[in-house]
Amino acid sequence: MTRRKKTRSLADKVTIRTGKRKDFKQWRHENPDQVTSSRRFTQKKRQQRKLQAARKQARQETGQSIAIHPDNRGEAPE
Template identity: 70%
Template sequence: MTRRKKTRSLADKVSLRTGRRKDYKQWRHENPDQAGPSKRFAAKKQKQRKLQAQRRLARQQNAPDIEIHPATKGSPDNEGTR
């Protein structure tokens, strides 16, 4: 007896009358709740995104303020650039 090859494809995990792509697409359209990612995976990703946003906000708040265009009047470098 031969072993089945490992695959990431969802099409192999779905038992349909035929293995045709068209049938799988139709089944997926009719059953969106079964075809999507698992609830546990979706919750995990949502938690990761929230954590990432919190860390990003903390980094932005802790970052030092810098002047992008410092106001220097009368310097010879800035004259005649307009």
């Protein structure tokens, strides 16, 4: 029979939910359907993705175009 590890902390022994971080993490793990991101966070991330896509588009437009296979257009490989 294994012995339980001694702890000085009472956090594991408390059964009521107090709003502490550990309790919230446990509640979040037990109730994944009730956990959603805040509207502010989702709006911020959506805006960041739009900016990222715009920057990428601008980089692609300003970049130099490269002819990948200029010499064999429509020809069958030998």
